[in-house]
Amino acid sequence: MxxxxxxxxxxxxxxxxxxxxxxxxxxxxxxxxxxxxxxxxxxxxxxxxxxxxxxxxxxxxxxxxxxxxxxxxxxxxxxxxxxxxxxxxxxxxxxxxxxxxxxxxxxxxxxxxxxxxxxxxxxxxxxxxxxxxxxxxxxxxxxxxxxxxxxxxxxxxxxxxxxxxxxxxxxxxxxxxxxxxxxxxxxxxxxxxxxxxxxxxxxxxxxxxxxxxxxxxxxxxxxxxxxxxxxxxxxxxxxxxxxxxxxxxxxxxxxxxxxxxxxxxxxxxxxxxxxxxxxxxxxxxxxxxxxxxxxxxxxxxxxxxxxxxxxxxxxxxxxYPKDRRANIAEVIEAKCTGCTFCSLDCPFEAITMVERAPGSKFKQIAVVQAARCSECGICVGACPFQAIELPELHSKTLEADLLALVKKGA
Amino acid sequence: MSEPKRTIIGFVCERSLPLERMLGPDKALLDDPDTKVVIVPCSGMVKPTLMEAALTAGADATFVCGCAIGDCHYRTGNLMIRERLQGKRNPKLRKTTDRRKVGMFFVTMKDKSAFLEALAEFKASLDVKPLPEEE
Missing domain, CATH: 1.20.810.10 (Cytochrome Bc1 Complex; Chain C)
Known part of the structure; x- marks a missing residue:
């Protein structure tokens, strides 16, 4: 209502x-x-x-x-x-x-x-x-x-x-x-x-x-x-x-x-x-x-x-009303290079860059603060490494969808 | 409506166009069956590599459609994808990508006819400029 x-x-x-x-x-x-x-x-x-x-x-x-x-x-x-x-x-x-x-x-x-x-x-x-x-x-x-x-x-x-x-x-x-x-x-x-x-x-x-x-x-x-x-x-x-x-x-x-x-x-x-x-x-x-x-x-x-x-x-x-909030962005730790693109593009300052443990391959890692995330996926668009994803709309799924559409059209 | 002879992949923000009234069961636009639509929560979620993937897979053109500039529900999504495609923000399109095949439209959810006009114009622009063949 x-x-x-x-x-x-x-x-x-x-x-x-x-x-x-x-x-x-x-x-x-x-x-x-x-x-x-x-x-x-x-x-x-x-x-x-x-x-x-x-x-x-x-x-x-x-x-x-x-x-x-x-x-x-x-x-x-x-x-x-x-x-x-x-x-x-x-x-x-x-x-x-x-x-x-x-x-x-x-x-x-x-x-x-x-x-x-x-x-x-x-x-x-x-x-x-x-x-x-x-x-x-x-x-x-x-x-x-x-x-x-x-x-x-x-x-x-x-x-x-x-x-x-x-x-x-x-x-x-x-x-x-x-x-x-x-x-x-x-x-x-x-x-x-x-x-x-x-x-x-x-x-x-x-x-x-x-x-x-x-x-x-x-x-x-x-x-x-x-x-x-x-x-x-x-x-x-x-x-x-x-x-x-x-x-x-x-x-x-x-x-x-x-x-x-x-x-x-x-x-x-x-x-x-x-x-x-x-x-x-x-x-x-x-x-x-x-x-x-x-x-x-x-x-x-x-x-x-x-x-x-x-x-x-x-x-x-x-x-009020409360939303379901099931699609909060997740960082894939192994892939994140700490390039900062997602944290620069996040419209609600939900992503901060944090130092990784000493001896790690990369210097920094992106961390999502769940309460601030709007589930918009702008960070997914910003990431060149497929290292941040929305759980319910993985960019692999998007890519598979579009390939299927191209195939059907051709 | 002529026979579908092209494949155009559109990445459309779910808040920009009234998609529930515009899409057929095969995810093609009712008014333009050449155009297939991938729905995204925000145009800012589209990354240039995704559009390049559509072109590499054999699509004739690809476009992104977001909310009116200044009216993104998530504040800056449409600005982000516009700047990425213009080469002002990372990640950008590859230098080898044919920019004529990459379009962008920014409309409100009441601008269906304006969008269809702009899309027809985009398709016509593909016609007048024959695309160079690959070696």
């Missing part, structure tokens, strides 16, 4: 990609680079984030105005003269803001593509489980990014998160004071959030390393043509998204000047946070804010159940 479902999703995915292939050809189909896309967007976030960091001041009284100084919204009555902002600051902040949304979108695309094509199970459990970790980290880094703006919404998120953490038995209140760096919200709180945001991004790099550790030559960048197209798309989006987001209210607020209204529509912070004054409801972002929507509508308990439960389900997904 479940296997049938996976076969169906695979068939649908391939049909959809066939359509894209007709537009882009196989070599440049962006869906064949689904794993490289999140990393690609991540570079945009890193570089725009470094630019934003240069002007960010993590204190309660300056955080909001420093962020808005970058994007230079000429808000009437603001204590700092924001009109003299940073050239293209709004574009950089816009790329960081909308890049975060793109990050979640391409990460989910990657996850569903891998799941729908049944490429998450068994020997691939480590990339999948670290991938779940990466998803959690992306969510965490995205949310802490919303806190740094330190507007009314950020304050709401902090209060709701404290509420959420307080529900944990025994350690709940410690967790919640760990979050804000003390009993109440102080200047230390924002320094801590800045660390969560930047440190979390570094944590993503660490998890990406874990994600790749069992993959031979992971695809880390889309094809060159796709790269150029994506840069163009991002610049185009940076230009058009604000235009789409201009509302009548924004236009009226900024004296009917569409240029300034467009700048405001890029990122639009709420009013500065005021500690002790909680807004009734916040603007929900489609990709990162859903935990707070859950907290508000279902309560803290159900949010814990839903978030924890779905993470747990994702983590156990690769272990």
């Amino acid at each position: 479940y296997r049938k479902f996976l076969r169906l999703t695979k068939s649908l995915t391939v049909s959809f990609e066939k359509l894209v292939n007709q537009l882009t050809t196989q070599e440049h189909n962006p869906l064949y680079f689904h794993g490289a896309l999140p990393l690609y967007v991540f570079w945009f976030l890193i570089f725009s984030g470094i630019l934003l960091w240069m002007y960010y001041i993590p204190t309660l009284d300056r955080a909001w105005s420093s962020v808005n100084y970058i994007s230079a919204l000429p808000t009437p009555g603001d204590p700092i003269n924001l009109a003299s902002g940073i050239p293209y600051g709004a574009v950089v902040r816009g790329i960081h803001r909308w890049g975060a949304a793109a990050m979640m979108i391409v990460t989910l695309l990657h996850m569903f593509r891998v799941y729908f094509t049944d490429r998450h199970r068994s020997w691939r459990w480590l990339p999948w489980v670290t991938g779940v970790g990466l998803l959690v980290f992306v969510l965490f880094v995205g949310l802490t990014g919303y806190l740094l703006v330190w507007d009314a919404r950020a304050y709401y998120i902090v209060v709701a998160t404290q509420h959420f953490l307080n529900a944990v038995p025994v350690v709940g209140s410690s967790l919640s004071s760990f979050l804000v760096g003390g009993e109440g919200i102080t200047d230390y709180t924002l320094t801590r959030f800045l660390f969560f945001h930047v440190g979390g991004a570094v944590g993503i790099f660490f998890l990406v390393w874990m994600h790749f550790i069992r993959l031979k030559e992971p695809v880390v960048t889309p094809s060159r043509a796709t790269n150029f197209l994506l840069v163009g798309f991002i610049l185009l989006a940076a230009g058009t998204l604000p235009a789409i987001n201009i509302t009548h209210e924004l236009l009226a607020k900024y004296g009917n000047d569409p240029r300034i209204a467009a700048q405001a529509a890029y990122v639009a912070s709420d009013a500065p946070a005021q500690i002790g004054t909680l807004v009734d409801t916040i603007r929900y972002d489609a990709w990162y804010m859903f935990p707070f929507w859950l907290i508000q509508n279902l309560g803290v308990g159900w949010t814990w159940v839903i978030l924890g439960g779905s993470t747990l389900l994702l983590c156990v997904a690769p272990f």
Whole structure:
């Protein structure tokens, strides 16, 4: 039943990609680079984030105005003269803001593509489980990014998160004071959030390393043509998204000047946070804010159940259903010369070269780690000495089959 | 369909073409009885010596068919066999092997008609270039 479902999703995915292939050809189909896309967007976030960091001041009284100084919204009555902002600051902040949304979108695309094509199970459990970790980290880094703006919404998120953490038995209140760096919200709180945001991004790099550790030559960048197209798309989006987001209210607020209204529509912070004054409801972002929507509508308990439960389900997904695993590659000791071809070609790093005992005819021998073997036979194709074989599909059988076929045809 | 006059041996990845609907009982393609198919779990399992063995045994041509480039179920199998046949990765074809008789196709499991077209083209290319006789 479940296997049938996976076969169906695979068939649908391939049909959809066939359509894209007709537009882009196989070599440049962006869906064949689904794993490289999140990393690609991540570079945009890193570089725009470094630019934003240069002007960010993590204190309660300056955080909001420093962020808005970058994007230079000429808000009437603001204590700092924001009109003299940073050239293209709004574009950089816009790329960081909308890049975060793109990050979640391409990460989910990657996850569903891998799941729908049944490429998450068994020997691939480590990339999948670290991938779940990466998803959690992306969510965490995205949310802490919303806190740094330190507007009314950020304050709401902090209060709701404290509420959420307080529900944990025994350690709940410690967790919640760990979050804000003390009993109440102080200047230390924002320094801590800045660390969560930047440190979390570094944590993503660490998890990406874990994600790749069992993959031979992971695809880390889309094809060159796709790269150029994506840069163009991002610049185009940076230009058009604000235009789409201009509302009548924004236009009226900024004296009917569409240029300034467009700048405001890029990122639009709420009013500065005021500690002790909680807004009734916040603007929900489609990709990162859903935990707070859950907290508000279902309560803290159900949010814990839903978030924890779905993470747990994702983590156990690769272990069910179990395959038979009868065709794991075997090295024929007498024939293996230690040439390393199979270990170089194994796509899942399942073959390691080990020193033979002193006095042996050959220096090294290939050793298969059964749990990592995908039974694909790529090592059989790589071996010039018939020294590694799949037990249920010996290359001698293949050769006999093909000779019989040639004879029948002639 | 004309009388079978050629023998073409294809090594086909079981995940690339919908083989269960394409093969007759004698392992020949229903749409092209000249072509006999050896099924492999991944195109990367094919080694050049196996294709050379088919040619030496008397096949007129041989080809390998794998998943679309970028979409190998085992990540790199189709890239591996492509590089081996292009001479960029070990083990390679022998220098004396006639490369015109060795084809490769990379298609998804929904590309049956595209594959048959490419195969017909491959067969036609055998026609226009008469292969040199052995001494």
